[in-house]
Amino acid sequence: MNRSTRRWARSVALLAAVSVLASCGLPRTGPNKNEIFAGSVQREGDAFIVAVNDRVTRATAVVPALGFSEAFLNAGQIGSDIINPGDTLGLTIWENVDDGLLAADATNATILEEVQVDGSGFIFVPYAGRIRAAGNTPEAIRRIITNRLADQTPDPQVQVRRLAGDGSTVRLLGAVGGQGVYPIERPTRTLAAMLAQAGGVTISPEIAQVKVQRGHRTDTIWFSDLFDNPHLDIALRNGDTILVEEDSRAFTALGATGTQAQVAFETQTLSALEAIAQVGGLVPSAADPTGVFVFRNEPAEIANQVLGRTDLIGAQRLVYVLDLTRPNGMFMARDFVIRDADTLYVTEAPFTQWNKTISAVTGTLTSATTVSAASTTLGGG
Numbered sequence: 001m002n003r004s005t006r007r008w009a010r011s012v013a014l015l016a017a018v019s020v021l022a023s024c025g026l027p028r029t030g031p032n033k034n035e036i037f038a039g040s041v042q043r044e045g046d047a048f049i050v051a052v053n054d055r056v057t058r059a060t061a062v063v064p065a066l067g068f069s070e071a072f073l074n075a076g077q078i079g080s081d082i083i084n085p086g087d088t089l090g091l092t093i094w095e096n097v098d099d100g101l102l103a104a105d106a107t108n109a110t111i112l113e114e115v116q117v118d119g120s121g122f123i124f125v126p127y128a129g130r131i132r133a134a135g136n137t138p139e140a141i142r143r144i145i146t147n148r149l150a151d152q153t154p155d156p157q158v159q160v161r162r163l164a165g166d167g168s169t170v171r172l173l174g175a176v177g178g179q180g181v182y183p184i185e186r187p188t189r190t191l192a193a194m195l196a197q198a199g200g201v202t203i204s205p206e207i208a209q210v211k212v213q214r215g216h217r218t219d220t221i222w223f224s225d226l227f228d229n230p231h232l233d234i235a236l237r238n239g240d241t242i243l244v245e246e247d248s249r250a251f252t253a254l255g256a257t258g259t260q261a262q263v264a265f266e267t268q269t270l271s272a273l274e275a276i277a278q279v280g281g282l283v284p285s286a287a288d289p290t291g292v293f294v295f296r297n298e299p300a301e302i303a304n305q306v307l308g309r310t311d312l313i314g315a316q317r318l319v320y321v322l323d324l325t326r327p328n329g330m331f332m333a334r335d336f337v338i339r340d341a342d343t344l345y346v347t348e349a350p351f352t353q354w355n356k357t358i359s360a361v362t363g364t365l366t367s368a369t370t371v372s373a374a375s376t377t378l379g380g381g
């Protein structure tokens with residue numbers, strides 16, 4: 001066999017090997033663009049393939065709407081001096097005689113350090129009897145005690161102090177400096193003040209959410225909004241539960257990206273460009289910048305708006321396509337909003353798959369040549 005014939009035979013063998021390997025399928029990160037497009041509605045699939053443009057970015061720019069209801073916002077601050085069941089009072093009573101009803105010998109003052117308001121809202125004071133404390137202020141209680149003692153001791157002087165108690169409390173849970181039950185006192189009658197009392201939040205303020213549960217209602221706000229909007233600093237109520245937790249939204253990154261994993265949001269709003277950067281960008285040696293896809297189950301109202309239709313009912317499978325090589329492709333990726341549970345997928349460049357095929361073929365042929373040479377050597381020996 002002459003040299004030209006051998007070259008021709010090798011070329012045929014190489015092409016045959018490439019064809020065999022291509023048909024068998026080489027390892028790759030996921031489907032290519034043609035395979036994704038094959039699943040479109042236009043090709044009898046069940047997903048709508050949509051190229052991202054300015055209209056699409058506006059229609060899909062939906063972020064979680066967090067905020068307090070009018071019931072929370074319009075609730076006035078409770079009076080810090082109103083007594084509640086469970087509160088503790090401090091009483092001091094002075095009598096204008098040497099031998100008084102309550103005072104011990106050699107003193108005309110009686111000090112009751114801690115008087116607990118019972119579950120029914122009453123306290124008991126010797127010689128004054130059972131007194132309704134809940135719903136009253138310390139000044140009102142002072143007048144009641146004074147009037148009841150006035151008939152038994154001349155010109156009694158009474159001082160009533162509201163001590164820290166558990167009559168009006170809130171519970172703080174989650175990512176705060178100190179979890180626990182805190183009394184609502186004069187400095188801590190609002191949400192921000194109570195969070196400060198508990199040591200503040202212990203996670204990034206950008207992704208911290210504050211939930212307030214009052215009765216059967218729970219409202220949520222972003223922690224950062226609490227300081228940007230003073231009207232969100234709501235008044236607290238007895239029994240409120242405050243939970244501070246990290247934003248639970250996440251997206252999944254697959255394909256030719258720096259990281260293939262489920263990735264938590266690091267900001268309140270996240271664009272496709274930021275999401276790509278968050279996972280380490282595109283793999284320079286493998287990624288196809290014309291094949292950046294976002295897979296999403298889109299609500300019918302948004303899907304109809306994106307597709308210019310009115311007949312779609314229920315959630316629809318939409319695949320958004322971003323081509324970063326277009327003149328405005330980077331702007332589109334910057335403006336397109338990633339949402340919770342999205343899948344960000346970047347296809348491999350065609351050259352990458354071809355390179356894998358050639359590498360596999362040349363490696364196979366090298367191995368075959370080595371085996372053949374070894375066989376010849378052994379046979380000749």
